[in-house]
Amino acid sequence: MQLLSSYVKLLAVPTRCLNTTNLVNVCPSVPPQHQSCTCVGSTCQSEPRRCLNTNKLSKGMTCKSINVPKRCLITSSVDSASLLVPRRCLNTSSVGSTRLSDPRFSVGVGTKTTSPVFKRNPIEDLQQFVSVPLIPDSHQTFSPSQEEVQEAQELFVQADYQNIERVKTSRSVTEWPDLSAPEVLLVGRSNVGKSSLMKEIFRNAPNASSKVSVSSKPGHTRKLQFFDVGEKFTLVDAPGYGFQMPIHYQESVEAYITQRRNLCRSFVLIDSELGLQKADYIGLNMMEEFKQPYVLVLTKVDKVSRSKLIKTLMSIVEYRDKHTVCCLPQPFLVSAHSGVGIDLLKTFIAYITGSIKVTDK
Numbered sequence: 001m002q003l004l005s006s007y008v009k010l011l012a013v014p015t016r017c018l019n020t021t022n023l024v025n026v027c028p029s030v031p032p033q034h035q036s037c038t039c040v041g042s043t044c045q046s047e048p049r050r051c052l053n054t055n056k057l058s059k060g061m062t063c064k065s066i067n068v069p070k071r072c073l074i075t076s077s078v079d080s081a082s083l084l085v086p087r088r089c090l091n092t093s094s095v096g097s098t099r100l101s102d103p104r105f106s107v108g109v110g111t112k113t114t115s116p117v118f119k120r121n122p123i124e125d126l127q128q129f130v131s132v133p134l135i136p137d138s139h140q141t142f143s144p145s146q147e148e149v150q151e152a153q154e155l156f157v158q159a160d161y162q163n164i165e166r167v168k169t170s171r172s173v174t175e176w177p178d179l180s181a182p183e184v185l186l187v188g189r190s191n192v193g194k195s196s197l198m199k200e201i202f203r204n205a206p207n208a209s210s211k212v213s214v215s216s217k218p219g220h221t222r223k224l225q226f227f228d229v230g231e232k233f234t235l236v237d238a239p240g241y242g243f244q245m246p247i248h249y250q251e252s253v254e255a256y257i258t259q260r261r262n263l264c265r266s267f268v269l270i271d272s273e274l275g276l277q278k279a280d281y282i283g284l285n286m287m288e289e290f291k292q293p294y295v296l297v298l299t300k301v302d303k304v305s306r307s308k309l310i311k312t313l314m315s316i317v318e319y320r321d322k323h324t325v326c327c328l329p330q331p332f333l334v335s336a337h338s339g340v341g342i343d344l345l346k347t348f349i350a351y352i353t354g355s356i357k358v359t360d361k
Contacts, residue, residue: 122301126306145359148356149343151350151356152355157205158208165211165227167228171248171252172255176260179226181234185263186269188280189241189269194269199336201235211227224236242277254286265293265295267296271299297334299335300337303337317331
């Protein structure tokens with residue numbers, strides 16, 4: 001490979017953006033832990049900022065002062081001790097020691113891990129700050145391997161051989177689409193972050209994500225929205241209950257939960273900023289009354305302090321143990337903003353719909 005000293009002596013590219021081989025003694029600003037990849041990518045202002053793909057450095061390009069938006073990075077190998085790129089922005093096959101945009105969920109500065117960061121359960125990162133088990137080991141039953149997590153991610157990628165799209169919106173039984181694949185429902189109180197979570201899940205499926213409308217206004221989603229994922233399973237986004245709940249909620253969502261035969265699991269979302277609210281108790285009681293299996297998902301975990309998140313999690317677990325029967329013991333912690341916990345959740349969805357096999361559940 002041609003020596004790159006003429007290009008990198010004024011290099012101001014953030015070290016997280018580099019995909020390099022031989023920059024030792026060439027660019028002193030690049031720490032050794034960032035010099036382990038294959039080549040320098042198209043890191044130049046002449047390239048469209050949204051289109052950077054770190055493959056080759058074209059002739060005539062000068063790496064002076066590129067300011068690559070974090071959301072635009074696409075890398076094939078990252079082994080960075082201080083990566084601050086939100087998980088939703090990375091398309092990676094190998095990620096080493098990585099500190100996410102929220103340092104509470106880091107694996108530690110200057111360390112390396114043998115498994116990709118997207119496999120880590122955020123609860124594991126919180127456990128080190130609490131002397132008692134947040135979740136008993138017997139309850140954390142879902143622990144996929146690195147290969148299984150990667151296999152699951154591929155199911156959510158738009159491709160020529162795999163279409164992912166919204167196929168129907170409906171408000172009543174007569175409008176339900178005629179689908180045979182297993183279905184997963186996302187349900188929760190108004191403004192809990194369902195649509196944001198859906199958009200993050202479909203970050204690599206533009207046909208679907210473009211149809212997910214996100215709003216800060218409560219009650220924005222008014223109908224059931226069905227998203228077909230490669231004809232393997234269907235994700236269903238439900239209107240929120242509580243404030244600004246649609247008047248047809250009973251004939252729409254409640255009828256779907258009790259009558260839809262191919263519904264295999266519901267995910268009840270709870271805002272970790274607010275904890276359990278009155279509307280949440282109503283929703284949980286509804287699921288228990290219907291005797292439908294469901295999973296708890298804490299959203300917006302990047303927006304709360306570590307201590308508050310731990311307190312909220314423990315209170316929810318206590319309520320679950322005392323008052324629920326149909327709830328899966330293991331909750332999921334996610335952030336649609338930073339991407340924390342998203343890949344683990346996607347892997348679980350793929351597993352419960354029969355799309356992948358997990359050996360060590």
